Amino acid sequence: MVKITLPDGTVKECEEGITPAEIAREISEGLFRKAIGAEVNGVLWDLNRPIDFDATVRIVTIDDEKAPEIYRHTMSHIMAQAVMRYFGADKVKLGIGPVIENGFYYDFEVVGKRITEEDLPKIEELMKKIIKEDLPIERFELPKDEAIKFMEEKGQTYKVELIKEINDDTVSFYKQGEFVDLCRGPHLPSTGKVKHFKLLSLAGAYWRGDERNPMLQRIYGTAFAKKKDLEEYLKMLKEAKKRDHRKLGPQLELFMIDTDVAPGMPFFLPKGAIVLNELMKFSRELHIEDGYKEVITPLVMNVKLWHQSGHWDHYKENMYFTEKEGTMYAIKPMNCPGHILIFKSSTISYRDLPVKYFEFGKVHRYERSGVLHGLMRVRAFTQDDAHIFCSEDQIEEEIKGVIMLIDRIYSPFGFTYRAELSTMPEDHMGDESVWRRAEKALQNALDKIGLEYKIAEGEGAFYGPKIDFMIKDSIGREWQCATVQLDFLMPERFDVNYIGADNKEHRVVMIHRAIFGSLERFFGILIEHFAGAFPTWLAPVQVVIIPISDRHVNYSKEIMGKLEESGIRVEMDDRRETLGYRIRDNQMKKIPYMLILGDKEESERKISVRTRENKEFKSLNLEDFISKILKEINSRSRELYLK
RNA sequence: GCCAGCGUAGCUCAAUCGGCAGAGCGGCUGAUUUGUAAUCAGCAGGUUGUGGGUUCGAGUCCCACCGCUGGCUCCA
Numbered sequence: 125m126v127k128i129t130l131p132d133g134t135v136k137e138c139e140e141g142i143t144p145a146e147i148a149r150e151i152s153e154g155l156f157r158k159a160i161g162a163e164v165n166g167v168l169w170d171l172n173r174p175i176d177f178d179a180t181v182r183i184v185t186i187d188d189e190k191a192p193e194i195y196r197h198t199m200s201h202i203m204a205q206a207v208m209r210y211f212g213a214d215k216v217k218l219g220i221g222p223v224i225e226n227g228f229y230y231d232f233e234v235v236g237k238r239i240t241e242e243d244l245p246k247i248e249e250l251m252k253k254i255i256k257e258d259l260p261i262e263r264f265e266l267p268k269d270e271a272i273k274f275m276e277e278k279g280q281t282y283k284v285e286l287i288k289e290i291n292d293d294t295v296s297f298y299k300q301g302e303f304v305d306l307c308r309g310p311h312l313p314s315t316g317k318v319k320h321f322k323l324l325s326l327a328g329a330y331w332r333g334d335e336r337n338p339m340l341q342r343i344y345g346t347a348f349a350k351k352k353d354l355e356e357y358l359k360m361l362k363e364a365k366k367r368d369h370r371k372l373g374p375q376l377e378l379f380m381i382d383t384d385v386a387p388g389m390p391f392f393l394p395k396g397a398i399v400l401n402e403l404m405k406f407s408r409e410l411h412i413e414d415g416y417k418e419v420i421t422p423l424v425m426n427v428k429l430w431h432q433s434g435h436w437d438h439y440k441e442n443m444y445f446t447e448k449e450g451t452m453y454a455i456k457p458m459n460c461p462g463h464i465l466i467f468k469s470s471t472i473s474y475r476d477l478p479v480k481y482f483e484f485g486k487v488h489r490y491e492r493s494g495v496l497h498g499l500m501r502v503r504a505f506t507q508d509d510a511h512i513f514c515s516e517d518q519i520e521e522e523i524k525g526v527i528m529l530i531d532r533i534y535s536p537f538g539f540t541y542r543a544e545l546s547t548m549p550e551d552h553m554g555d556e557s558v559w560r561r562a563e564k565a566l567q568n569a570l571d572k573i574g575l576e577y578k579i580a581e582g583e584g585a586f587y588g589p590k591i592d593f594m595i596k597d598s599i600g601r602e603w604q605c606a607t608v609q610l611d612f613l614m615p616e617r618f619d620v621n622y623i624g625a626d627n628k629e630h631r632v633v634m635i636h637r638a639i640f641g642s643l644e645r646f647f648g649i650l651i652e653h654f655a656g657a658f659p660t661w662l663a664p665v666q667v668v669i670i671p672i673s674d675r676h677v678n679y680s681k682e683i684m685g686k687l688e689e690s691g692i693r694v695e696m697d698d699r700r701e702t703l704g705y706r707i708r709d710n711q712m713k714k715i716p717y718m719l720i721l722g723d724k725e726e727s728e729r730k731i732s733v734r735t736r737e738n739k740e741f742k743s744l745n746l747e748d749f750i751s752k753i754l755k756e757i758n759s760r761s762r763e764l765y766l767k
Numbered sequence: 768g769c770c771a772g773c774g775u776a777g778c779u780c781a782a783u784c785g786g787c788a789g790a791g792c793g794g795c796u797g798a799u800u801u802g803u804a805a806u807c808a809g810c811a812g813g814u815u816g817u818g819g820g821u822u823c824g825a826g827u828c829c830c831a832c833c834g835c836u837g838g839c840u841c842c843a
Contacts, residue, residue, distance in 0.1 A: 224841050241772065286843050295843080306843050327838030328770025335839075339770050342838070370836095375778085383834060492768060494839085673800040700800075708804035722802055734803055 127178040141174040145313070148183045158185035160317055161194045161310050168194060170263055170310040186317070186349045193223050195318040198261065198311045199251075199347040200228040203323070205303035206250035207232055207343070210243065218305065219282050219331060219340045226357065227346030231329055233282075239341045244323045247343070251321065258316030259301040263309060265294045275306065282331060320354040321347035324361075369651035370498040376656050376713065378647075378664075379499065388496040388503030390644060395664035398693070399650075400506075400643055402662050404484055406760065407508050407533060407640065414529055416482035416510055421462030423486060427452040432617055433461045434553055438586045442489045459485035460611075460636055463511040464618045467632075472622045477632070478514035478522055484643070485509045499648030500603065506643040512635040513620070519633055523569035523591075523608060526637050530593060530606045533639045536659070536760040537650065541595040541605075543575055546583035553587055554613045562610040563589045587613045588636075595649065603649055605641035610634075657714040657736060660764065661757045667694040668715045670706050672722035674698070679726040683719065683746060690750050692757070711736055716764055717753065735766050 128136045128147060138147070144162030148155045148171075162169045163182040168190060175181070184190050200221035208216045211234050219231025232239065266274060268287060271294075275283040283306045287295055298307045300315055312318065323345040331337035348354040373379045378396035381387070392400060408418065424446065430436045435443065435457065444455040456462065463481045472479060486506045495501055512522050534541060545566055548559045566589055570577050577591065584590055593606035611634040614620070621629040640646040650658070660666050667687055671680040677698050687694040697706050703720070710718055718734040724743075725731055731749060733741045756765045 220840085220843060222841065222843080229841090238771075283843080290843075308843055325837060326771055329839045330769080331840095332842070333840035335769070339839075341770070344838085387834090493834095494768065497836095670803090672802060675800080702799090702801055702806055703803065704801085705805055706803095711804055718803085720803060724802080732803085738804085740803065 126175065128175070129178075129180040131180075131182050138175075140176045143172050143174055144169060144181060144183060145171045147181055151183070155183055155185065158187070159183045160186050160191060160312050163190060168310050170261075171313045173263055173310070191349060192347075194310055195312055195349065196223045196228040196347050197221075197307075197309075198315065199318060199321050199345065200230045201261075201298065201300065201303065201305055201307070201311065202251050202254050202315055203228075203247065203343060203345060204230050204232070204305065205254055205300065206247045207234075207239075208303065209250050209254075210247055211237060211239075213302070214279065217282055218280055219329075219342075220286075221305075227324065227344060229342050229344045231331070231340040231342045233338065233340050239326060239343070241326055244326065244343070248321075248323050254301070254315050255319055256316065257301065258314050260314045261298055261300045261311045263296060263298055263311070265296050267294055268292070271295045271297070271306070278304075280306075318347055318349060320349070320351045321345055322354060322358060364652070367652045367655040368498075369500075369648040372651050372656040373499070373648075376651075376664075378651065381498070386504075387493065388491060388501075390499055390502060390504075396647070398664040399658065399662050400647060403640065403643060403646065404508075406536075406661075410529060410532055411482045411508075411510070414480075414525065415478075416480040419463065419466055419481045419483050421459060421466070421483060421485065422456075423488075424453045424455055425462070427454050429461050429465075430454045433614065434587065434617060435461075438551065438553070442491070444488050444490060455488045456485070457487050457489045459483055459487065459507065459509045460511055460614060460634070461618070464614065464620055464634075467511075467513055468618065468620060472513070472632075474515065474622055474624050474630075477622060478512050478518055480510055480512045482508075482510040499644045499651075502642070502644055505645065507638045508640045508643060509636070509638045512637070513622075513632045514635070515622070515630065516633050519565045519610065519635070520569045520572070522635055523566060523610075524573050526608050526635070527569065527573050527575060527591075530639050534595070534606075536661075536762065537653065538762055539595040539653070541593050543570065543577035544580050544583075544592045544594065545570065545577050546580040546585075546590050546592060548589065549582045549584050549586065551586055552584070554616070558612045559584075559589065562612055566591055566608070566610055585609055587611050603641075603645065605646060605649075606639045607637065607641060609636040611636055655714075657716075659760065659762045660716045660753065661760045663714075663716050664693065665695050665713070665715050666692050666753070666757070667717045667719060668710045668713075669694060669696045669719045669721060670703065670710070671696070671698050672703055672720065674700075676721050676723070676726060680719075680721050683721065683731060686746060687750065690754060692750070692753060707734065711738075717766070733766060735764050737764060737767070739766060741766055 125137050126140050128138050145156065145159065148159040159171055161171050161184040163184055164175060164179050184194065204218055204221055215235045215237065217233040217235065221228065221230030268290065271287050272284055275287060287306060295306060296308060297304055298309055298311050323343055325344045327342045328339045329342040330339050346357060348357065376395065377393045378399065379390045379392045381390050427445065439457060443457050446453050446455065466481060467479060484506050486504065488504045491501060491503050514522050547563050548556065570591065588609050588611040590607055590609035592604050594602040595605050596602055614634050615632050620632050622632055624630045669680045669684050671677045680696055684694050684696055697710060699706060707718060714736055716736055720732045720734060728743060730743045731746050733744055733749065752765045
């Protein structure tokens with residue numbers, strides 16, 4: 125007998141080998157019908173897999189938050205089965221087929237053939253058939269050596285490679301009809317349990333993500349328990365496409381990219397420059413409040429500086445160089461060496477620490493042409509970069525300060541974000557004990573501030589461990605923005621010291637950090653996040669005045685003058701077009717407020733306002749409007765004051 | 768760089784089997800003086816990404832190059 129503990133705390137004595145399905149049936153018929161799997165001691169479990177130990181069991185139903193993990197994984201098997209039916213099982217070599225955030229994928233090699241986009245609908249048809257067949261899905265285990273033989277016989281060379289690396293003595297397989305796959309599971313009890321899916325795209329992907337390996341073909345798809353959810357997700361993808369910053373950017377005259385002249389290096393148009401400048405103004409305010417000193421350093425510096433910093437050895441591939449009078453210069457890919465030179469230009473006492481230099485530093489990094497992506501992945505960008513020079517016992521406090529500043533800087537945008545602590549990579553400078561000390565300091569700061577974080581082993585920069593902050597954009601994609609990197613090594617290389625209370629030299633500790641990360645990328649994220657409808661404080665044009673006819677231009681000019689005096693970005697649209705036309709046109713430019721001025725307003729000395737959210741407000745007092753909009757702008761509100 | 772797809776007017780797209788390169792929007796000109804998401808008329812706009820090939824004839828078929836898009840570990 126085994127003890128089964130249920131979520132409500134009841135404990136049941138059950139036969140050894142009882143399955144979650146049986147447990148569910150005992151509880152209620154309704155639960156049994158909706159059950160697709162279980163969580164056994166916190167591990168996802170097949171509905172029909174026996175439990176032969178004491179365990180806490182929670183039944184996972186089709187609408188459980190853990191359910192997608194199960195049915196999308198099964199869907200990826202169904203897709204693999206369909207691909208094998210389509211091309212012939214002996215022609216298809218399977219890679220891996222995991223669940224990802226909003227769906228799943230599977231990697232294939234089709235011997236002697238290429239999967240094309242036209243194949244996807246046909247594969248979808250075959251998948252529907254497999255779902256209709258409602259094949260039972262069975263789990264079985266094999267000893268490792270037998271498993272290897274089994275997969276070798278099927279010609280599944282990639283699977284053989286995977287099995288060889290598994291540390292257990294036995295490995296598990298899942299079988300549905302003629303299809304068998306190496307898999308940890310769990311899976312649905314049969315292929316008929318989930319019906320709503322869509323294959324989304326086809327892409328190349330190297331086996332195990334390594335470009336020295338063969339390239340496989342990856343099919344992405346998604347699946348949902350309810351038809352409505354699938355439709356909503358597909359709608360969201362369409363919506364995301366509409367807000368694509370690469371489309372909205374040029375359309376709203378924010379930026380352009382001339383791929384012929386400067387691939388990966390955006391040009392910012394007058395309106396885009398306003399947004400960037402507002403972002404910088406905001407950032408600058410908070411940094412100065414927080415004790416940072418702004419500096420400006422050269423873009424091009426002698427290559428010997430980069431030899432000393434170690435960038436030459438570790439980062440050369442990503443750097444641009446230029447040569448004059450027989451001297452080699454590098455265009456800076458990072459701002460740290462420049463800030464170090466400033467720090468070293470005077471003698472610093474322990475009483476001065478921490479010293480915090482801040483710069484909107486424009487850096488250039490060569491990225492391979494295939495990875496460039498609008499403003500999100502560029503070759504030239506501006507970091508809101510700072511370096512904190514402090515003593516070892518100040519580290520925790522300073523890291524905490526940075527984390528709090530990050531929160532303040534993100535707050536007006538309404539993003540959710542998460543943190544990730546990255547540890548020592550293979551290619552690194554300095555010895556391990558220094559690294560572990562640095563990692564510990566970062567961890568302490570995170571723990572004390574109570575921020576949740578994940579650990580990414582071996583993902584640190586070559587000069588130190590780091591905490592990355594990922595924010596989520598409208599498509600649900602995550603972008604790395606803020607980063608805090610501890611660095612015990614650069615101070616060694618440059619011999620960076622302060623004078624202690626003992627009147628002796630001590631090594632400083634350096635903290636690199638950026639919050640927007642790249643202003644360009646952050647701008648891109650904002651365009652998509654707001655779908656181009658920026659909060660008023662960021663909007664390139666905050667108010668547009670529309671005189672109904674020519675005879676209202678004078679009154680309009682008078683109003684415009686008053687708005688300008690108040691520092692509001694205002695334009696007048698007195699084109700000889702109909703009122704309807706001009707309203708529509710300005711609405712599409714996502715200008716927050718339109719002031720419509722005609723006979724009525726002029727005689728009453730009032731204004732009428734139409735917001736980009738389609739609301740009308742008649743006969744408002746101008747002074748009142750100005751003071752309220754100023755309040756909205758100065759508080760960097762995300763919402764229009766007129767709703 | 769690699770895999771798949773795509774390059775036609777500023778933008779969105781059309782052009783049957785290889786048979787006269789077209790439409791809407793935008794732009795410009797003129798008329799219209801407008802009350803809350805598109806007034807009417809006219810005009811201009813192209814070496815169909817570039818180069819080569821097949822053909823009587825190529826936007827369309829073939830080859831090379833350039834560019835763009837989606838992706839290239841979220842480790843069974």
